[in-house]
Amino acid sequence: MSIPSAEPNEFRESPSGNRWIAAEKPATLREKVHLGFLTARGWGLFAAGAVALLLAFLMGRRELLAIALFLLLTPLLAAFLLRFGNSELAVTRTFNPQQASTDSGVRVRLHITHKGSGAGPLTLRDTLPEDFGAGPEFRYPSRTATGGPEGSGSWYEYRLRLATRGIYSIGPVRAQVGDVFGLASRPSALDAPSALLALPVCEMLEPTGIPGEHGSHGQAASNRRLTPDSFEVMTREYRPGDTVRRIHWPATARKGTLMVRQEDYRATPRAVLMLDRSRTAFLAQGVGAEPVLKIPQFTSTPKDSSRRFEWGLHAALGIGAYLAQTGFGIDLIDHRGTSINAVSASGTEDSAELFAGPHATARMQQALAALGLEDATGERREPARATLAAALKERMRERGDRLVLILGEITEAQADTWLEVVGARSKVTVLCVANREGHLAPVISRFRQAGWAAVAVNPKSTLAGAWAELGRTS
Incomplete structure (x- = not known):
């Protein structure tokens, strides 16, 4: 079955820079006085009835009066039935793929069905975020509409390219619902908005040594002293409050009692990635202020972001x-020691779990998809040193664990604060993002004097180049 396309230029791209709003058309006289419940045909019929009523009054003809009443009441009755009638239109919206990355397109497919009789021709428009402008229009029923015992159905499809990560609100499908004679119409939303998750693109780094790592080939496996197959060490008895996902069924069958996987960080070293979300570090204000990027949050207020x-x-x-x-095992936190899963609208359900295993990258992409800078209300609230230090101490328990700090444009005093909070740790990697990395030379010098692998970058730098430079400075 062929699926009709929306428009010749159906492939739309969301601008990654400033948001814009399409200019609205000036309101017509009918919209100003709220006369939109009748179409031009309906108002023509009503006007003809008014003229016939006037002529019937002037000429005294009763048959003309009957015609006038028919012409007057027919469009009004159509508008009444349309307003209070039951329209059984159902919309099913699907995305392919379900979660799209910002470097690829996504196909949006609509399946619209109608049960019963009395469905007149409709002009449908799917609602898109303002970054995309006006949504595509369709005619219902389509030329390839199918019928069956459950009603008729039409398929439509169009494509989008998402240039900004976040949770987009696609829909609802809006229509000017009319009667079969085309006398009355009214706007109607046929469904609810659907959430489309746009994932950030993951750049895969070359398999080189880890900056600051001392071991065989710089691999985390050199820090492991236990094997994953050791039931005695890697499992323990079930305790109230343990999640069902941690039940280790082979060990349970062997012991005859419920056994769960033991959180043994000696066997699986942890890497804590701290991503600074403070507005002062990434969003300069006043003179030289940088443009604010908006990260969609479905139907909520968008989050702020910046190029840095x-x-x-x-x-x-x-x-x-x-x-x-x-x-x-990756532990993603922000500058306050809070898990990224807890502060991101796209965070995964198992917020207490580490990002580990074969699906770690996909889960990190989902968690970071809707992450934005800290809200303006929390801008003046300084991070508590004791709280952040306690969070790092709780997360990093073994010598094999690593800490990666991704900071914005910070001052020397703030660098001293980070040195005080983190403490004496040899395996710390620092990336500072600034528009002019030369301004951070004193900060980078402080970090390197403490034995950390540190480098300053700008938004035009490549991640591979920054990672290679970190390896050279460690």
């Missing part, structure tokens, strides 16, 4: 994917 924060998020995803492949 987008680079930092891209780096966190790429480095996290690399470390996960080398055997680390």
Whole structure:
């Protein structure tokens, strides 16, 4: 079955820069006085009835009066039935793929069905975010509409390219619902909006050594002293409050009692990735202020972002994917020690779990998809040093664990604060993102004097180049 396309230029791209709003058409006289419940044909019929009523009054003809009443009441009755009638139109919207990355397109497919009789021709328009402008229009029923015992159905399809990560609100399908004679019409939303998740692109780093890592080939496996198959060490008895996902069924069958996987960080070293979300570090204000990027949050208010924060998020995803492949369990937190899953609208359900295993990269992409800078209301609230230090201490328990700090444009005093919070740790990697990395030379010098692998980058730098430079400075 062929599926009709929306428009010749159906492939639309969302601009990654400033948002824009299409200019609205000036309101017509009918819209100003709220006369939209009748179509031009309906108003013509009503006007003819008014003229016939006037002529019947002037000429005294009763048969003309009957015609006038018919012409007057017919469009009004059509509008009444349309307003209070039951329209059984159902819309099913699907995406292919279900979660699209910002470097690829997504196909949106609509299946519209109608049960019963009395469905007149409709002009449908799917509602898109303002970045895309006006949505595509369709005619219902389509030329390839199918019929059956459950009603008639039409298929439509169009394509979108998402240039910005986030959760987009696609829909609802809006229509000017009319009667079969075309006398009355009314706007109607046929369904609810659907959420389309746009994932950030993950850059895969070359399999080189980890900056600051001392071991065989720089791999996390060199820090492991236990094997994953050791039931005695890797499992323990079930305790109230343990999640069902941690039940280890082979060990349970062997012991005859419920056994769960033991959180043994000596066997699986942890890498803590701290992504700074403070507005002061990534969104300069006043003179030289940089443009604010908007990250869609479905039907909620968009989150703020910037080019520098987008680079930092891209780096966190790429480095996290690399470390996960080398055997680390990834713990993503923000500058307040809070899990990214807890502050991102696209966070995964198992927020307490590490990003580990074969699906770690996909889960990190989902968690970071809708992440934005800290809300303006929390801009003045300084991060508590004791709270952040306690969070890092809880997350990093063994010498094999690593810490990666992705910071914005910070001052020397803030660098000293980070040195005080983190403490004496040899395996710390720092990326500072600034529009002019030369301004961060004193900060980078402080970090390197403490034995950390540190480098300053700008939004035009490549992640691979920054990662290679970190390896040279460690």
